[in-house]
Amino acid sequence: MAQDRTADEQRVRALDDEERLAALKRDVSALERLWSEQFILNAPNNQVVVGRRAVLDAFVGSGIINFSKFERQIEFIRADGPFVIIMGLETVQPIGDAPSAGLVASQLIKRRFTNIWKNEAGTWRLFVRHANVIRSR
Numbered sequence: 065m066a067q068d069r070t071a072d073e074q075r076v077r078a079l080d081d082e083e084r085l086a087a088l089k090r091d092v093s094a095l096e097r098l099w100s101e102q103f104i105l106n107a108p109n110n111q112v113v114v115g116r117r118a119v120l121d122a123f124v125g126s127g128i129i130n131f132s133k134f135e136r137q138i139e140f141i142r143a144d145g146p147f148v149i150i151m152g153l154e155t156v157q158p159i160g161d162a163p164s165a166g167l168v169a170s171q172l173i174k175r176r177f178t179n180i181w182k183n184e185a186g187t188w189r190l191f192v193r194h195a196n197v198i199r200s201r
Contacts, residue, residue: 068143073148088131088133099119100182100190103193131159139152147183147191149178165197174198176195176196177196
């Protein structure tokens with residue numbers, strides 16, 4: 065059983081990096097493949113958005129997700145049944161301003177994140193995501 069958890073963690077770690085790169089490239093087809101249809105986002109702009117299409121429209125289509133840099137450091141990962149939980153630190157550099165999301169063009173922004181992946185009929189998909197900006201002092 066521990067071996068299964070380790071294999072799930074390794075697989076989802078790789079998918080999480082694919083998702084990061086898809087967001088960086090604004091690759092909608094990859095995001096559609098990686099995000100659950102029931103995807104829930106608790107975004108840095110304090111908005112909860114439910115559904116893959118709604119998140120794509122609100123954040124990718126609107127240009128809020130538009131970065132020249134997007135790095136992710138995983139600090140915690142745990143497989144638990146049909147879920148894998150990932151937590152850590154992200155650094156993004158937006159191309160344009162999105163004040164409601166705490167994004168300023170060309171400024172490096174650090175965020176805490178939690179990604180919860182769910183195994184949906186044998187396919188791992190990002191199911192829930194929360195990210196919040198770490199305000200500089």
